[in-house]
Amino acid sequence: MKVFFVSDTHFDHKNIIAYTNRPFPDVETMNQKLIDRWNETVAEGDLVYFLGDFCMRPKQNARRFRSLLNGSIILIKGHIHDSALSGENYTGRYFNVSVENIGYRPVELRRLLELAGI
Numbered sequence: 001m002k003v004f005f006v007s008d009t010h011f012d013h014k015n016i017i018a019y020t021n022r023p024f025p026d027v028e029t030m031n032q033k034l035i036d037r038w039n040e041t042v043a044e045g046d047l048v049y050f051l052g053d054f055c056m057r058p059k060q061n062a063r064r065f066r067s068l069l070n071g072s073i074i075l076i077k078g079h080i081h082d083s084a085l086s087g088e089n090y091t092g093r094y095f096n097v098s099v100e101n102i103g104y105r106p107v108e109l110r111r112l113l114e115l116a117g118i
Contacts, residue, residue, distance in 0.1 A: 031065075040105065
């Protein structure tokens with residue numbers, strides 16, 4: 001079993017494309033690309049910690065998108081969205097796993113540990 005982290009997929013959120021300059025022409029294409037990349041990366045037996053902003057309401061949307069994604073998912077509410085972590089106060093202990101920063105697919109824990117030098 002591999003462990004992954006991701007946040008901010010914003011399934012069905014049309015305006016997120018413009019807000020974060022995502023490379024998708026429309027929300028349907030974005031949804032499908034995110035699902036495809038997720039499933040290319042995550043296997044059924046894997047675990048994904050999802051750190052916020054999964055999809056737009058209603059709850060039925062969350063259930064629908066969840067049913068299309070591989071792996072077990074643990075949802076966590078708190079996150080930093082697409083803010084870059086840098087500057088004099090950055091200690092290197094935090095990673096921004098918003099999809100815009102990680103290739104629009106979950107990133108494996110092993111890779112995060114490598115980046116942290118652990």
